[in-house]
Every structure is written in C-alpha cells, then in structure tokens.
Amino acid sequence: MTRSLGQAIGLLKFNNQELSAFLAFHDAVNPHLSLIAQGHPPDRPVSRSDAPTGAATRPVFVETLAGPAAGLYDHVRREVGLVPLVPRERAIAERLIEELEPTGWLGRPVDDALSKICGCSRTDLLAHFATIRGFNPKPGQQFGAETPAAVPPDLVVTREGDGFAVDLNRSSLPVVKVGRTTGMAASDQQMLVAARMVARAVERRNIATLQIAAEIVFRQSAFLREGEGALLPLGLREIAEAVGVHVSTVSRVVAGLRMDTPRGPLGLREFFSGAVSGLDRPVSAVAVRARIAAMIEAEDPAHPASDADLAARLSGDGVSIARRTVAKYRDALRIPTASARRRGSRPGRE
Structure with a gap:
C-alpha cells in the first residue's frame, strides 16, 4: 500500500468538518498547499453511473448555521x-x-x-x-450558553427524473491547491511532495465516498420515496462488492457521514438493515418494525393485538417472524404490551 493510499483510507472516517480541520492544519504548516473556499454550490449532483468521477454537481441545500448570540x-x-x-x-x-x-x-x-x-x-x-x-x-x-450550530450534511441527495443523484456538500469542503516553484531547496521539495500526497488522498477519499453513497441511494431509492416501510435489507458487504472496495472501506465511510435527503437529514447507517424472511424475498427489519407500529396504531383500543396476533398477521402477509421477535421490535419502538394498551395507554414513541 502506498503512503498516499494509506492516507486516503485514513481520511474516509472523517466527516466534512473533520476533513476541513485536517486540511487547515496542513495549509498552516505547508507553504505549497493552499485552500480555496467554494463560494458557489455545485452545479449538478452525481448519479450512480458517474459517481467515480465526481466532477459534475448541482446546487445544494444546507441547513442554516446558527450565528453567535449577542452578548x-x-x-x-x-x-x-x-x-x-x-x-x-x-x-x-x-x-x-x-x-x-x-x-x-x-x-x-x-x-x-x-x-x-x-x-x-x-x-x-x-x-x-x-x-x-x-x-x-x-x-x-x-x-451564557451559545446556541449550538447546526452541523451541515456531508452529502446531498436530490431528485433527478425518476431517481436520485448524490453529491458531496462542497459548500463545507475547501478546494485543495498545490503550488509550484522553481529552484527549491531539498526541504521545500519534500514539502511539495507532501502537499501533492494530501491532495491525492483527498481526491481518493471524495471519489470513494461518492461511489459508496451513490450505490446506497440507488439500492434504497424506494425508501427515499416511500419511507421506512420500503427500506430493503442491506449489508456493508453488498455495497463493498458492488463498488469494488473492501468492506472495511464501506464501514469507515458510513460510520460518521450524514446525508441531506428528500426525507430530511439521515446518517448513512440508517440505510442499512438486517433481513427477515419473506414469502417472495427477504424484508428489512426496519420495514417490519414500521409495519408493526402501523398495525398497532390502527388497532381497536378496546381489543389490542397481542405479539402472537401481530406475528400471525405478518405471517399472513408473507413475513415469517416469531412472536418473541415481534416483542423485541415492539420494545425497540417503545410501545407497551397489549395488556398495558388495553388499560388505556396508547402506543407512542417516547
């Protein structure tokens, strides 16, 4: 593994703010590296097909940052x-x-x-x-207490025709420029090499991030259109194999990055879910939890469904699930048992 590649892998775990801080440090210590703030948002977001280049962009919509309060x-x-x-x-x-x-x-x-x-x-x-x-x-x-500033997303998803396109939130990332000078001393030459390595590492990080994010959005486009009930089972290895990278690379990217989507800001980890056996194909655990919540919300308060009843109804819909699994999902949703709901407490997420 080259030093530049190793540095790029290390940058994968950085969100945009952390990457900007990393670049600011190198800008301060390396005279051959400079940063240019992107005053204008990108022109077109990246779709799944052109994610590796990451060259084309579109205007991004970023949460407004809270300014400092008056003293x-x-x-x-x-x-x-x-x-x-x-x-x-x-x-x-x-x-x-x-x-x-x-x-x-x-x-x-x-x-x-x-x-x-x-x-x-x-x-x-x-x-x-x-x-x-x-x-x-x-x-x-x-x-006395400053209003915490909203954290801008690292990626932006926008609708494009019948699908979605993904781009880096370039408004929160500076452009890295490497200068050239002639007649440099040996020490300056080393600094120039270091600046080029940083620039290449950032480029590799951005390309890998776009590739992975675009593949995730492509696979979970129904979720973005319809909500949790349409989330498909998805694991890190599936994305790694589709993009052609190691699963650890995907893990680093999704660990801390957030994406602004038509459904609001979401962490990349929220696009992944385990599978529950279905009649035709596996169903995501997130989708099953959403269906359980919807069934309980629509039930007759005087005759709430037990976990066994819910499991039977799901089985009738083609989702094979045990009663204890229903109970686990119901607990995760912080919904009371049927007996507690019968006593008058309505289900609700606390």
Whole structure:
C-alpha cells in the first residue's frame, strides 16, 4: 500500500468538518498547499453511473448555521440606546453597564441603610422591591450558553427524473491547491511532495465516498420515496462488492457521514438493515418494525393485538417472524404490551 493510499483510507472516517480541520492544519504548516473556499454550490449532483468521477454537481441545500448570540453588554447597550436620555443620564447608564454582572443587579440582600441612601421610607422601598422582584433576577444568563450550530450534511441527495443523484456538500469542503516553484531547496521539495500526497488522498477519499453513497441511494431509492416501510435489507458487504472496495472501506465511510435527503437529514447507517424472511424475498427489519407500529396504531383500543396476533398477521402477509421477535421490535419502538394498551395507554414513541 502506498503512503498516499494509506492516507486516503485514513481520511474516509472523517466527516466534512473533520476533513476541513485536517486540511487547515496542513495549509498552516505547508507553504505549497493552499485552500480555496467554494463560494458557489455545485452545479449538478452525481448519479450512480458517474459517481467515480465526481466532477459534475448541482446546487445544494444546507441547513442554516446558527450565528453567535449577542452578548449581554451589547444587548443592554442596544436597549439603552432606545431610551431618550440626556448626556449625563447616558453616562450613568454606560457606567452601570460596565459594572453589570450576568446575575443582574441587587443580587445580595439589602438592609435599612438603603432607604437612607435613597431618601425614602421603608414602605416605599419595599414597594420598589416588589416591582424589581418582578423582573428576571438573572437576565444575563440567557446569553451564557451559545446556541449550538447546526452541523451541515456531508452529502446531498436530490431528485433527478425518476431517481436520485448524490453529491458531496462542497459548500463545507475547501478546494485543495498545490503550488509550484522553481529552484527549491531539498526541504521545500519534500514539502511539495507532501502537499501533492494530501491532495491525492483527498481526491481518493471524495471519489470513494461518492461511489459508496451513490450505490446506497440507488439500492434504497424506494425508501427515499416511500419511507421506512420500503427500506430493503442491506449489508456493508453488498455495497463493498458492488463498488469494488473492501468492506472495511464501506464501514469507515458510513460510520460518521450524514446525508441531506428528500426525507430530511439521515446518517448513512440508517440505510442499512438486517433481513427477515419473506414469502417472495427477504424484508428489512426496519420495514417490519414500521409495519408493526402501523398495525398497532390502527388497532381497536378496546381489543389490542397481542405479539402472537401481530406475528400471525405478518405471517399472513408473507413475513415469517416469531412472536418473541415481534416483542423485541415492539420494545425497540417503545410501545407497551397489549395488556398495558388495553388499560388505556396508547402506543407512542417516547
């Protein structure tokens, strides 16, 4: 195995954010490698047939990233700016803002000395306290925790005719450029070789990722159109054999990558499922669970179906499944037993 190939295999487990961080490090230490942010989304997504090239693209739709929330002091200054104040009052307000703590003002108990300072009676002071206590005692804490940014998908699936096309989410991946210079010292030559290796490794990673994702989408296109009930049994080895790579390569790719699909964001692992024996062909365990949930949802609340009843109905539909397997799937769906449902609790996923 060449060093470049080994590096490409190592990159397979990276999602786009991790890969971008990896490239940013090499950009910082290698003068011959530079990164160019892709300001425009791709033009056409990649279908299963042209996935190896990965050259053509289409606009991608990425979740909006949450921006940083305004800080406490900026927020208060904006609020003060809305109040008509004379210069002296504004100066006092600015001084108060500078002394402001996230827990707010008057965080400690006060005694009768405050009434003397304010020049008012204790009764009036308590009335003012009642008003103040109606405020949020810790207004700054709402600015303490930043809203987590939505993680952009690594791949994007779009409809294309009767099928689907797949592309990398290139808006979250920079373009790797390798520079050339003449008359380089030996050390610079080594850095140039290293930069080229990184660029080749990224290209191999992207091609392998597209090939695998396109094959997955091709095989599970019915699932994307119709939902869980149409998910087919699928294993890592089937994809590996179809694409012509080792099963460990597929495992690395699907481990942490997410895909934006017409059914919403999904992890690649969600496209895989074990098989349950069917009359004509195997049925995915995910599809069977979906059918169990649908049957329970449609049942008569006064006469809920037992696990044995559900197994018999599935068998009548051509799905060979044991009662204990139905019970296992029902538990996985967090649906109560028939006796519990009969007592009045409706099924629902918690």
